[in-house]
Amino acid sequence: MREVLGRARRGWLRTHWKVLVAIWLGLSFSGGAIAFVWLHNSDAARMSIAKAESSPALIAQLGRPIETGWFISGNIEVQPGTGHAELSIPISGPKGKGTLYSEARKEAGIWHLLALQYGADGSDDRLDLLADPDTNPAGNSR
Numbered sequence: 001m002r003e004v005l006g007r008a009r010r011g012w013l014r015t016h017w018k019v020l021v022a023i024w025l026g027l028s029f030s031g032g033a034i035a036f037v038w039l040h041n042s043d044a045a046r047m048s049i050a051k052a053e054s055s056p057a058l059i060a061q062l063g064r065p066i067e068t069g070w071f072i073s074g075n076i077e078v079q080p081g082t083g084h085a086e087l088s089i090p091i092s093g094p095k096g097k098g099t100l101y102s103e104a105r106k107e108a109g110i111w112h113l114l115a116l117q118y119g120a121d122g123s124d125d126r127l128d129l130l131a132d133p134d135t136n137p138a139g140n141s142r
Helices: 012-040 043-053 056-062
Strands: 073-078 083-093 096-107 110-120 126-128
Touching: 043 056, 043 083, 043 096, 043 110, 056 083, 056 096, 056 110, 056 126, 083 110
Parallel strands: none
Antiparallel strands: 073 083, 083 096, 096 110, 110 126
């Protein structure tokens, strides 16, 4: 009974393995895309980007307009009233590009920036975007 027209029947998995691989790859890429979009549209990322775009020191270094890259990486943990986020956000402008490093905490339903620094590509120096310009005009820290 296992032979059909002189040939042994193949199992379902052997017959459909390509379909299963295609489905698995599609779900993997969809999950990755959803994660990138979720990170990009998170409150912590939007707040960090808005603060960076309003920084005169960063505008002087990158120029305008400041563009945000899509491949935001990091970690966000959120519960209804609390949360914590650590993000690396690629940004660029007419004068250069680099990474925005952000750490934020959500307390009582409101996000607060704990750290926001810009690092130019190829440099170990950091521009502290939360520093008070009156006390630290250069805004540099390591």
